[in-house]
Amino acid sequence: MASHFLLLALLAMAASLAMATDPTQLQDFCVADITSNVFVNGFVCKNPNLVTENDFFFPGLNHPRNTANQLGVNVTAVSVTNLPGLNTLGISIARIDFAPYGLNPPHTHPRATEILVVLEGTLSVGFVTSNPDNKLFAKVLYKGDVFVFPQGLIHFQFNAGHESAVALSGLSSQNPGVITIANSVFGSKPPISDEILAKAFQLDKKTVDLLQAKFWMNN
Template sequence: MAASYVFLLVASLVALASSPAMARDPGPLQDFCVADNTSDVYVNGFVCKDPKLVKAEDFFFSGLDQPRNTTNKVGSNVTLLNANRIPGLNTLGISMARVDYAPFGLNPPHIHPRATEIQTVLEGSLYVGFVTSNPDNRLITKVLRKGDVFVFPQGLIHFQFNYGINKAVALSSLSSQNPGVITIANSVFGSKPAISDDILAKALGVDKKIIDLIQAHF
């Protein structure tokens, strides 16, 4: 009897540890917890505003239909709507983003450490992909056109590239109120202070002069 109890307990713990809910933002325990951006208290998320002070504007954003400026070195612009910009998203576990791409614009390889992303192309076409984890590092890609949808699993390196001569626009939903973003090149070559060129040269198997040249761009 005792052995059976121990087995059931262990199985339950394993099931809980592997549950998708355990890998997402904590679920809300009330109707809403509008972020109080004026609070000096630091918690995992944001402190709740007094419910009596909550208003419709806490759940509202206007202007996502407006084109963004893509005149930068990568030719893309991400407008992220998370709990920082829509306080009512706090504790609800979702966010979204509009991504504008100039002709041949790129959203560089990056990671969302806390969210899976599902993206819909609204205008133009995109070449998208993600890379599976070690040891396979398999590249999975697809050409998307208007109305197509693609999923980028949480924590995997992914990218989008507008290979056309016209602009492209996409809308993404993310499974976290604050998905975070780690742009691979910026993190590796633009850290402050910089990662030693000896370390990077050894890791990438190239001469230190090449590392110095790349770091100079960041």
């Protein structure tokens, strides 16, 4: 039953992401040559004569992931870097496993809109609009529910239940990118000046230094 639900979710996401944000391909496929030293906006095409069915294949997304970490979450991303056949197709996918009270912390995808379907459990999700409104749109999702996060907006997912939760995420880019807000701000290398962060977040420098030490280690 779970496998049938996973298949239906995949098909729904594929249909919903037909209008992609990445450039449209001009040929049947352009399998990414990950080993190429040529730099372009995306990846150089692999010689079509060397392409095999494995270039379009990624196994095991049905298997639970380990969530024994500080946040209680594990994101298994399937993008062009581990599924080369996605190159130029403007789509990717991710499995997100949540421990009880696990959190996928506030983050953005600079190159993609995200659509999420809950496969198991209960998730509290939301996103925040841009300045000046900064309006929060939040919802509690149950098995089979779908929610969309517009491209570039800060969003989050939290397992509000006592049991583990699983979600499947579709993204409108072969390489959507992710910016985790706390890690980027307090864990940048080299660090942003604590004077700047103290003023930006209305904190004292000691608190900023503690946060930077914490997120520097995480990064």
